[in-house]
Amino acid sequence: MHDAAQNAGPVDHAGRAARFVANADQTTWHDSVLWRIREKRDAVSEGVQGWERLRDLASQIKEHTLSKLDEYLIEFEKCAAANGVQVHWASDAEAHNRIVYDLLEARDVRRVVKSKSMLTEECGLNPYLEARGLEVVDTDLGERIVQLRGEPPSHLVAPAIHVRREEISVLFHEELGTPAGSSDPQFLAGAMRQDLRARFLAADAAITGVNFAVASTGGLVVVTNEGNANLGAHLAPVHIACMGIEKLIPKPEHLGVFLRLLSRSATGQPLSIYTSHFHRPAPGRELHIVLVDNGRTRHLAREDFRASLKCIRCGACLNTCPVYRRSGGHSYGATPSGPIGAILAPGRDMEKYATLPFASSLCGSCSDVCPVKIDIHAQLYRWRQEAAREGHISRGKRLGMNMAGWITRRPARYRLAGRLARSLLRYAPRRLLYGRWNVWGRARDIPEPPARSFGEWYAAERGKK
């Protein structure tokens, strides 16, 4: 259920994760569903010759674009405007929400359909519009489910992946009037489709996200499976497309690289069902693009962390992450969640998200799976240093690390500490050893200490040589 703490105070990832993992069956199921997507991704990428070369190319194109982002943004604005698109610039979430609201208000819009936008989640657009009397309906099935549950999405491309079919059955029974106990996915999806059709037809405006924006053409590409972005944009008189400024690519031919990687990495599909290109408004209609910064230029200035702006929001790092699969998206308290969220969120608000870089075993699977080769695990390591430097680690940990550093810089101290630790483990009563202080020992035994360290063995057996 919706965590009330979502918007208040520092996120306690470990605590939230512990609550998630306490439900062993749900954890098993969540882990296996996501792992299946990872396996599909593996199988479908196997069929692409030069997969690693594609990743290199994608990474290089993004790096190049980010290095000249200012120029490409201006080129994009010029081309889009020439196509009859109205371009707006938003420096932060508040500006984005206000621009969207002003556009809607000026056109007397009451009902909005939305599709495929993590950016509007990042900006908190829904509550902003709802507070001003607008009806906002998320039209993608998973998004709609979490919207009806009053939750944020838990996954980049599968926002309701944490919700079980039986829960959806109950939710749809209450919200859509489907018969109690009906849990056939086909039937439930059909019921939602019926409900949404009427909302599409009644909408005064459609808001969509953007997967890629092409600087040289001023065009937008939106990649979906359900086609709701198309339906919304084609039916409503006004289409507002909201995008982070990092979504740019220089030329249309670069789409050939990214589209081959995106769906395969995201869902294990060779291509998604819809790849929609928007260039200009239909006659008598309006097309608006809102270019959002919201901390991205500040992030671009951080040499150690800017590579995370290469992200194409495929979610592969979530699917592969052994921690995400066992802690659930809501444990991160951020959109997006998972490894990519854990390196983006601290840049927006370190105070709140300082635990996220520690929600990783640094296994590196995220970096190896990433289609644009973001060094995610290395950034997690570097964010840990930032978190500690800014005082966001516990006093106990700080002190422990001071001590460890003090001990290990001198061989004599190290040997003495080792001997004491081994004696303690050998002679202390079990009750003391496994007291409350011993977090390791809650579920794991401590290694049995040998009488001699290797150093002592070496001195005795080889020392005379």
Next chain:
Amino acid sequence: MKIGLFVPCYIDQFYPQVAVATLELLERLGCDVAYPREQTCCGQPMANAGCAEDAEATHRHTAACFREFDYVVGPSGSCVLHLREHVEQAATVRYYELCQFLVEVLQVDRLHASFSGRVGLHASCHGLRGLRLASSSERREPPFDHVAHLLGMVDGLELVGLRRPDECCGFGGIFAVQEEAVSVRMGADRLDDHLQHGVEVITGADMSCLMHLDGLIRRRDMPLRVLHVAEILNGSAEMSHA
């Protein structure tokens, strides 16, 4: 070729037999090995906890201990990766994980070791994705596996396939404590995979992962045990196995 034996602190203190096996194995393969007795810790525990500054003096000390060698070889992918990434390396010194050293530098093609039993290989993440001891399942590259290659030279050893051959066990240093619940669950899931495939002995190139798994095995009284790959390759495991 002068080789410095690098022994991670927790192996020194808790698993001396792993360091002995590493030393003996290298010597039997004809290497001139010395153990600099002043060494302590590579500094990774502090650095991974976000306190790299607390590790700086330790890093300098470690670099000084190994300055005079051609190769520094240790039985841990994780600690060697930390040396490579964070500890200054004199131009003439190369840091190596044991198996990578055996395969890439010594190019070992036979071993005199035997072992009976069904063995599951735990591919530790830092060795796998950091040092590239094997191809990782995420990348589309020709498959290879240094540790499995070496285990294949051991008479009688039956290497068992797993459903998720390179998923993290959840150790992760500070992670094992800070995210205790998820860490434990990850370890339990790995053990299930090994058990379901009839594994009797879990081996690997990192004792830290094996320490975490062994902690779970002993607490849950599971029919499994762990051995560092050096113990198997050296043939010293057979004696304790009996």
